[in-house]
Amino acid sequence: MAPLTYGDITTAADRISGRIRPVTLAPLDIDVLRPAPGTGSVAGPGVGEGAQEPYRLHAALEFLQHTGSFKARGAANFVRAHRDAGTLPEAGVAIASGGNAGLACAWAARLHGARATVFLPGTAPEVKRAGLLRYGADVRLVGTEYAEALAACEEFTARTGALASHAYDHPLIAAGAGTLLEEIHRRLPDLDTVIVAVGGGGLFAGVATAARHHGVRTVAVEPEGCRALNAAVEAGRPVDVTVRSVASDSLGARRVSAMALEAALRDGVRSVLVPDEEIVRARRGLWEEYRIAVEHGAATALAALTGPDPAYRPGPGERVCVVLCGSNTGLGSLEQPAGQQL
Template sequence: MHHLSYGDVKTAADRVADRVRPVAVVRADVAGADSGADADVGAGVAAGPAAAEYELFFALEFMQHTGSFKARGAVNFLVAHRERGELPEAGVTIASGGNAGLACAWAARGLGVPATVFLPETAPQLKIDRLRSYGAEVRLAGVEYADAAAACEAFAADTGALPSHAYDHPLIAAGAGTLVEEIRSQVPLVDTVVVSVGGGGLFAGVAAAAEHHGIRVVAVEPERCRALNAALEAGRVVNVTVDSVAADALGARRATPMALSAAGHRNVRSVLVSDEAVVAARRGLWERYRLAVENAAATAVAGVEGAAYVPSAGERVVVVLCGGNADPGELGG
């Protein structure tokens, strides 16, 4: 099992530097930090005398190419293989109808590499069209994600195409960790970075960089989608049932060993939030800031606003808004 190091992240930062959009970090309002705090109670913000005056920032990574942090890992993965002379003529292949598939297709196009993306036949036309807009060849196989994954594996074996994983690869995770370097350049004294966790690629990368800088990482998962939290409890990677509003992006049945290893750092906290808190946080981001994000991004916000993690007075907290690929029509208002 590969233990991700800070060196891995630093190398990734150099590889992705001119290819990804540097993340914008903006200051958010904190309830309790001013007299008008009570007006925000309805928006899912902890308010009242218990709310410590901490500093809250949002890292707007949903504005990244393809709409999520996944672009970072995809670029690092492909550029690293090209550096080693290991990019086959058949290009890269992945089974993913989500953010990872989009990121892989986009990164491949930027490097002039063919991308073949496998999806189940049930995939929405919108996703297929978007993948094709990035120049990917889309192939439909079976009715479940597992069928598409099997077809992808077979294609890689037959053609020699490089298989890419959505999150379980050190190069993918290290790419995601480059966020921490960019956050530090804008909030040099950051104490805590809050991220949502699915399979744990973003978390593993962020934790590797954060550990080096002495930054705390808060890993937030929905209660009914808690692969990392359950693995920590069991002391090993275990399967969990997945049933959450954020499952489209965070719905990994098990965390990666790499993520579990990263969660062993003393500076890591694992917290859970309810689906109601996720929905409230997402709505609050829209109502208060006009930020339209997906439930996965709102999950991280819910970790702080729902008091699953309570920052200390003066703590500088940066919440990563990891993706925005969702239907804004769900936001209402």
């Protein structure tokens, strides 16, 4: 497979223009999202009051996108490209997903009058299953991990002739995701760094490719228990990893895509890991301070900045944007007392 190019992303931007929601950007006060000294809670108003932050932080509120995540961009690009080429079959589109890619695929298929069959692990959150049914998808529950759902999807497409989409490992999917960085850069032309969570690597590959074109650094953030990209960088090739994290429903790919690894090995990319407790804390902080409800996968990117020993430390004056990529989550865990979410 050829490396993803900036031209792929600009083509995707033209193809999906008017079909996706432009990203909303908002400034974040990092001081109130950090843990108060000696506690497991966020600092809250007044803690560290008056301190001067050495960098400027914005959040890309991509959870406001159609279907609740950035995945709508890649799905719209994939389905539209096949429809325009006359390669969208009567059997429709099929995909294996932890939930978000399936939602996006079902939405994009419905937009173009096509059927969607979505294979999910049995552990997928109920909120994602319910969303799929609302979009009219045929939902199949298989096993407990994404890899098992993927195997079932591959058998189904071989048998029925349905068009096989992918949660992340396809150039049309990654190029669509990369349009997000194009929009961010248009709004923040002086951006230095974009911070993005990584699962299988579609969002990361697209964002990093566009970021490199604009001279923007990319920080790739993964849970310590779902480190497919980080492990691939260490090994020099995609390798299988174990999947065990509070964010595994959206970041739980066993193996990162070759596209993502190629992007990670370029100049200007950093791979960092964060523990589950910091992901939970960052997610809770967004809820308590901003009433933003995101899934753990989205909070993973922010967790790189908010821990007592941050995985990524921006320099003085650095202009940073963190991508909050999905909100397909229930509110119940946000209302639980701290420490009961793991």
